[in-house]
Amino acid sequence: MKTKHQGSCLCGNIRLEATGTPSSIVACHCKDCRKHTGAPVAVFVDYPKSQVRFMGEHLDQYESSDGVYRGFCKTCGSTMTYQGENLPDMVHIHLGVFDHPDTFKPTEDENTQSKLPWVCILGP
Ligand SMILES: [Zn+2]
Ligand SMILES: [Zn+2]
Structure with missing residues (x-):
């Protein structure tokens, strides 16, 4: 049986369940993601x-x-997903949505040209 990962927004009105291993786990440093999440x-x-x-x-x-x-x-205003028409079959779920985010660890940085200098995700 495949592992199920549960998640929700802050107020709990929207819940999701993802099954199995994700295709990838990526840290995105672009300005739009920063604006949308406030993080x-x-x-x-x-x-x-x-x-x-x-x-x-x-x-x-x-x-x-x-x-x-x-x-x-x-x-509640929680940011939950990113979906792009360039990858119509995929849904990118914000890590913090998951009830057990410690299950996941990013393996890739994206848009590092916009990275804040003090942010260190995958470094030593
Ligand atoms: Zn909510
Ligand atoms: Zn981004």
Whole structure:
């Protein structure tokens, strides 16, 4: 039986369950992710859509640039997902959404040209 990973927004109105091992776990240092999360860096757990089930309230989407959709809970404001038309079969879930985020560890940095100088995710 495959491992199931549960997650939710802060208020719990939107819940999700991801099944199995993610395709990748990536730390993104771009400005848009920083703005959307309010955090210095966004860490995404990437799953094929077929392995993720959403439950509860509707996940609202904000189109932050052409074909890029950022999912959030309209009740509590939690940032939850990133979906891009360039990878239509994938859903990128913010690490902090998961009930046990310690299960996941990023293996890759993205957009490091915009990285804040004091942020150290994968370094020593
Ligand atoms: Zn919520
Ligand atoms: Zn980003």
